Amino acid sequence: xxxxxKHVAVLMLCLVSLMGARLMSADQPTQPPRIPLWKGHAPIxxxxxxxxxxxxxxxxxxxxxxxxxxxxxxxxxxxxxxxxEGHGIAAWLNGHGITGVVLEYRLPAGRSYVPLYDAHRALRxxxxxxxxxxxxxxxxxxxxxxxxxxxxxTAGTHFDVGDKTANDPIDQISCRPDFTILVYPVVxxxxxxxxxxxxxxxxxxxxxxxxxxxxxxxxxxxxxxPTFLAHPLxxxxxxxxxxxMLFDALQAHKIPSKYLExxxxxxxxxxxQGPMWDAWQKQSLEFLAEQKLIPAAAK
Numbered sequence: 001x002x003x004x005x006k007h008v009a010v011l012m013l014c015l016v017s018l019m020g021a022r023l024m025s026a027d028q029p030t031q032p033p034r035i036p037l038w039k040g041h042a043p044i045x046x047x048x049x050x051x052x053x054x055x056x057x058x059x060x061x062x063x064x065x066x067x068x069x070x071x072x073x074x075x076x077x078x079x080x081x082x083x084x085e086g087h088g089i090a091a092w093l094n095g096h097g098i099t100g101v102v103l104e105y106r107l108p109a110g111r112s113y114v115p116l117y118d119a120h121r122a123l124r125x126x127x128x129x130x131x132x133x134x135x136x137x138x139x140x141x142x143x144x145x146x147x148x149x150x151x152x153x154t155a156g157t158h159f160d161v162g163d164k165t166a167n168d169p170i171d172q173i174s175c176r177p178d179f180t181i182l183v184y185p186v187v188x189x190x191x192x193x194x195x196x197x198x199x200x201x202x203x204x205x206x207x208x209x210x211x212x213x214x215x216x217x218x219x220x221x222x223x224x225x226p227t228f229l230a231h232p233l234x235x236x237x238x239x240x241x242x243x244x245m246l247f248d249a250l251q252a253h254k255i256p257s258k259y260l261e262x263x264x265x266x267x268x269x270x271x272x273q274g275p276m277w278d279a280w281q282k283q284s285l286e287f288l289a290e291q292k293l294i295p296a297a298a299k
Contacts, residue, residue, distance in 0.1 A: 032059045037121045042106065045113050054118035055104040056125065058133065059090035065097035066136035067294045069181070070122045072103055074146030077115065077200035080104060084272040085145040096285060098294060099135060101126055105151065110203040112210060119155040120175035124162070128170050139293050141179035141225070146238060146267065147197040149185020150216070153246060156180040156227060157219040179293050180227040181284050184235055184267055187242035189214040194238050217242075220249040226256040228287045230280035237267035258287050 036053045044050045056070070071093075073085040080086070082102060090100025105118035123140060130137040144152025159176040166172050186194045189202060189211045202210050212218060227250055231243035243259055250257035260283055262269070265276035288294045 032057050035125070037118060037125060043114075043117050044111050052106060054106050054121070056122050057087070057090075057102040057104075059087070059094055059100040059102070060133065061094040061097050061099065063097055064099055064134040065295050066134065067097075067139040067141070067288070068099035068101055068126050068130075068133070068135050069093055070101045070103050070119065070126060070140070070142045070152075070177070072105065072119065072142065072144035072148030072151045074144070074148040076194070076196045077108055077147045077150075078196065079107070081145070081148075085148060088272065089143065092281060096294070099133060108201050110200075112202050112206075112214065115151050115201070116154050116158065119151050120159070121170070123155065123159075123175045123177055124170045124173045127173050139178055141181065141288075141293065142177040143181040143183070144185060145183045147186050147194070147201075149182040150187060150193075150197060150201075150214075152177075152180055153182055153185055153187050153216040153227075154214060156225055157216045157221075158213075176223070177225050179225050179288060179291065182227065182229045182243065182246070183280055184231050184238055184240075184269070185229070185242060185246075186238050187216050187246045192239060192241055192245070194242075217245040217249050220246070220253050220255065222253055222255075224250065224253065224255050226287075226291050226293070228258050228260070228284045230260040230262060230284070232262040232265040232267070232269060232276060234264055235267045256291055258283070 034055050034057045036055055038053050040051050040053055041049050042052050071086055071089050073081045075081050082104065086102040090102055093100040101122065103118065103122045105115045108114050127137045127140050142152045142155050156177055161174045162172045164172050186197045189198050229243040229247055231240040233240055247257060247259035260280055262276045262279060269277045289296045
């Protein structure tokens with residue numbers, strides 16, 4: 001009889017421990033998956049590859065509305081501001097039913113096309129997983145801040161429909177974003193852009209052809225996706241003329257677009273808070289709803 005009581009006591013302890021573990025698991029949010037884009041075999045240009053990787057972290061809302069946004073943090077192409085301009089943006093998007101995909105793109109260090117390879121791969125990867133992630137493959141956009149805005153605007157002006165003959169099924173998918181949101185973005189690689197971003201992306205003495213390719217205001221076409229821009233007029237880091245030049249080109253090609261000139265806030269919009277920060281968030285969602293890229297209720 002004593003042995004039986006001992007077994008019962010042990011069994012009860014196991015049950016209590018199991019219930020406690022389940023309660024703790026229910027209380028703690030699931031860590032969003034961080035997914036390698038290249039599996040350690042990443043392109044660096046000229047047909048060459050290197051054992052390195054870029055990553056996406058997929059933040060899904062409780063009730064996805066079908067729209068996803070690849071998020072490109074800023075950092076002057078010399079670092080990545082993945083907090084406020086990355087995972088913080090994903091949390092805001094999740095609050096409106098939108099899946100936020102934070103892109104940790106590789107820093108170029110003069111390898112000019114590397115960040116764009118990563119942005120293209122991120123867009124293709126999200127679209128390839130649309131069914132599993134409860135997304136509409138025709139509502140996959142991109143957002144960028146500062147130098148991340150340059151990367152997002154590059155993805156919005158330089159894209160392809162995919163290579164249907166590629167062995168990798170992800171490479172067969174289009175990398176065209178369905179919309180673009182740019183917040184105090186670097187757009188041009190001319191002297192009207194941002195010297196630090198230009199040096200980190202293109203090197204100290206880039207060719208005119210390279211400068212032209214990455215000056216995105218020059219590459220708007222009829223296929224460029226709908227674009228929302230916001231820029232503080234008192235930005236001393238990235239001149240607001242960057243947004244104005246791109247907006248003028250979008251308007252000239254009759255691309256649905258909106259440019260929100262913010263009266264104050266400077267680069268970073270007062271530390272990512274306050275009325276100027278709130279204004280671009282509110283109006284960008286309204287713009288997406290007008291374009292039927294998010295449900296009207298998501299506003």
